[in-house]
Amino acid sequence: MIKLFDAHCHLQDSRILSKTPQLIKAAQDNGVVCFAVNGVSEKDWHLVKEMSENHPSVIPCFGLHPWFVAQRSPSWFKTLKEYFDATPSAAVGEIGVDKGSHGRQIDFSEQVQVLRQQLELAKELNKPASVHCVRAFGDLLELMKSIGPFPAGVILHSYLGSAEMVPEFSKLGAYFSFSGFLMSLKVNKAKKMLKMVSSDRILLETDAPDALPNSNIDSLFFIEGDASLPEHIRGNSTPSTSSSSTDASMLPKETLNHPANIRNVLDYVASLLEISKEELAEQSYQNAVRLFSYEGSKVLQM
Numbered sequence: 001m002i003k004l005f006d007a008h009c010h011l012q013d014s015r016i017l018s019k020t021p022q023l024i025k026a027a028q029d030n031g032v033v034c035f036a037v038n039g040v041s042e043k044d045w046h047l048v049k050e051m052s053e054n055h056p057s058v059i060p061c062f063g064l065h066p067w068f069v070a071q072r073s074p075s076w077f078k079t080l081k082e083y084f085d086a087t088p089s090a091a092v093g094e095i096g097v098d099k100g101s102h103g104r105q106i107d108f109s110e111q112v113q114v115l116r117q118q119l120e121l122a123k124e125l126n127k128p129a130s131v132h133c134v135r136a137f138g139d140l141l142e143l144m145k146s147i148g149p150f151p152a153g154v155i156l157h158s159y160l161g162s163a164e165m166v167p168e169f170s171k172l173g174a175y176f177s178f179s180g181f182l183m184s185l186k187v188n189k190a191k192k193m194l195k196m197v198s199s200d201r202i203l204l205e206t207d208a209p210d211a212l213p214n215s216n217i218d219s220l221f222f223i224e225g226d227a228s229l230p231e232h233i234r235g236n237s238t239p240s241t242s243s244s245s246t247d248a249s250m251l252p253k254e255t256l257n258h259p260a261n262i263r264n265v266l267d268y269v270a271s272l273l274e275i276s277k278e279e280l281a282e283q284s285y286q287n288a289v290r291l292f293s294y295e296g297s298k299v300l301q302m
Contacts, residue, residue: 001031002031002266002277002278002281002282003031003033003281003282003285004031004032004033004204004262004263004266004281004284004285005032005033005034005036005203005204005284005285005288005289005292006027006032006034006035006036006204006205006206006208006259006262007036007130007155007157007175007177007203007204007205007284007288007291008036008038008093008094008130008155008157008158008177008179008203008205008206008207009035009036009037009038009205009206009207009208009259010037010038010040010094010207010208010209010210011023011024011035011037011051011058011208011259012037012039012044012047012048012051013208013209015209015256016208016209016223016256017047019223019224019225020051020055021055022224023208023223023258023259023260024055024057024058024259026221026238026258026259026260027258027259027260027262028057029260030221030260030263031263031281032057032259032260032262033057033285033302034057034058034059034288034292034298034299034302035055035057035058035059035259036059036061036091036093036130036205036288036292037051037052037058037059037060037061038061038063038093038094038130039060039061039062039063039093039094040063040064040065040067040068040094041064041065041068041071041072042064042072042073042076042079042080045062045079045080045083048060048061048062049062049083049086049087049090052087052089052090052298056298056302059089059090059091059292059297059298059299060087060089060090060091061090061091061092061093061094061130062080062083062084062087062090062092062093063080063092063093063094063095063118063129063130064076064080064095064114064118065094065095065096065132066095066096066097066098066103066106066111066114066115066132067098067102067103067106069106069107069110069111069114070106070107070110072114077117077121080118080121081121084121084125084127088295088296089296089297089298090127091127091128091129091130091292091294091297092118092121092122092125092127092128092129092130093128093129093130093131093155093157094130094131094132094157095114095115095118095119095129095130095131095132096111096115096131096132096133096134096140097111097112097115097132097133097134097136097139097140097143098111098132098133098134098135098136099134099135099136099139100134100135103134103135103136108136108139112139112143115131115140115143116143116147119143119144119147119148119150119154120147122150122152122154123147123148123150123152125152126151126152126294126295127152127294128150128152128153128154128155128175128291128292128294129150129153129154129155130155130157130177131154131155131156131157132157132158133156133161137161137162137165141165141168141169141172144169144172144174145172148172148173149171149172149173150172150173150174151173152173152294153173153174153175153291154169154172154173154174154175155174155175155177155203155291156169156174156175156176156177157177157179157205157207158177158178158179158181158182158205158207158211159176159177159178159193160181160182160184160185161193162193163189163192163193163195163196164196166193166196166197167196170197170198170201174201175201175202175203175287175291176197176201176202176203177203177204177205178194178202178203178204178205178265178269179204179205179206179207179211179213179265180206180207180211180212180213180214180215180257180261180264180265181207181211182265182268182269183213183214183215183268184214187272190272191272191273194269194272194273195273199283200283200287201287202269202280202283202284202287203284203287203288203291204262204265204266204269204280204284205262205265206257206258206259206261206262206265207257208256208257208258208259208261209223209256209257209258210257211257212248212251212255212256212257212261213248213257213261213264213265213268214247214248214249215247215248215261215264215267215268216246216247216248217233217246217247217248217250217251218239219239219264220239220248220258220261220264221238221239221258221260221261222255222256222258223256223257223258226255226256228251228252228254228255228256229251229252229255230251266280266281266284
């Protein structure tokens, strides 16, 4: 069986937390060896830490996501550093900048200030950082240039930036991680951008429970009890053997994504790159292993 590494997900999310052990087991049964689980605020870092202690396959990541910048406490950065001191196996994330519909509601200069602090911390700790960026790639590139390069790596998670910026980010130590969100881009644009990413810098992720791949419904894993699912699908949490032609675009936007659906991301990216699934799985797995093999990492113990 091919081995896969989910380079970015949120298995501590309150929508799926109670089902996490079953989700991890199902994904492992389908070849997923590791899950980089990203905290987003002071309120969930303890959940990520606990999950990593209970599941050898979970790589903990701690960070303050731009959407939660306004709610941070005065001691947030001190608390964050304490989590890294107490958890040598942790990477940095999810951090970033956002000028999208949600991000526009949060002061951008504050987002940049918080991101700068966390990128400088990642560099100081010699750990990779998982970065969220929506409609702010120019700002992110300038910030990374002012702090970088980043020998330990920066993961541009669910990358949807331009093909032209790939070499610029690569020079600074960036890796490019792809999720089901890639399917929202026009095929030609996605293909052009993917072809610019060097094979030693490509990663795959699910961003579960978000970013459900827009694949044929029969090829997807669903999360048991997901109330957004239509009645006829709700009882089927594993891929079906029937041949429905319906794709996931017909499902409600809030439909939850299962971490085993990284297989669908693999299939899609491999098809655009015109390489075999096996080749892409091996490349992306080895890239993730290398990236997450910092001092104290769980990957070094596997």
